[in-house]
Amino acid sequence: MARPSKFDREDALDVVMNQIWQTGYRNNSVKSLAEVLGITRSSFYNAFGSQEQLFKEVLARYTRVSPDRVLAHDNSNKLVRGVITEFFQDICRLRARDPEWRGCMAVNAISELCSSHPELGPVLAEVIFGSLERLERLLKLGVETGELPKDYDIRSNALAVQTLMIGINTLSKVVHSEKSLWLACEATLKGLDLLEKSGQASECKMA
Incomplete structure (x- = not known):
């Protein structure tokens, strides 16, 4: 190092x-x-x-440069499906191109520490809760603009997207193909009615 x-x-x-x-x-x-x-x-x-204090600083720094930072941006002038599709395409590309296949540092730390470290566990839990809140805001925006149905279940679908986010980052430590990672994301997003049509695997250029 x-x-x-x-x-x-x-x-x-x-x-x-x-x-x-x-x-x-x-x-x-x-x-x-x-x-x-x-x-x-x-x-x-x-x-x-x-x-512990150093890790908190490192975690804050990591979250500022991690792919899901785009969820905190002002997306009011964008299509929600497009934001989410592009977000997962970015994750697939970045994770597949990491020569050490490390996955997501925050997700790794959650698996390692969340249930066993009394000081850092709650800090890491807040990372997840914060991400979930941003996803809920984004899906709510989609409902308010009419892009998503009025009866769209914001909470359950935000949880599903969060689960996909955690899962694909973990899977990328074993599955190193960008195309394979995207196929997994595509299937889930399609089922959640969150896939931008132009983001389908057949139309998405993969390395």
Whole structure:
């Protein structure tokens, strides 16, 4: 793992993010992370406070660059089906092109820590709840604009989309074909009436 040439907080967060993304949270320690950063343990504590606090910073940084950040954008002038279809196409492309097939760092951490870490578990749960809330807002927009039926079940379908999001990120650690990943997404989105017609696999250019 490359070290920042000098200690810079943003660079350090990127280094730690990739370290945890590759190896998991519990496979690291203050000692190992300090070594990766090229700093002493005392400098680590002075800079970050604790391994848990550092992870919270890393998680916040990750969520700002992860594919689902588009769900937090102002999508009021866009078609909901188009936003969701493009979002999942982006996930399939990014995960398939990751040479280390790491999946999603947040999803990995949820599986690792959510039910077993008293401090970080609730933080990770909030990531899911926040994502679910954004999906519900997006689907509600689709209903309000008439793109989706008036009786569209926003809550259950948002949960289904969230489940697909978690599942496809996990599946990508084993299935490395962008086309295969998209086929799984396409089938689910079609069943949820959220597939943009131009986003069907036969019309989507895959690498």
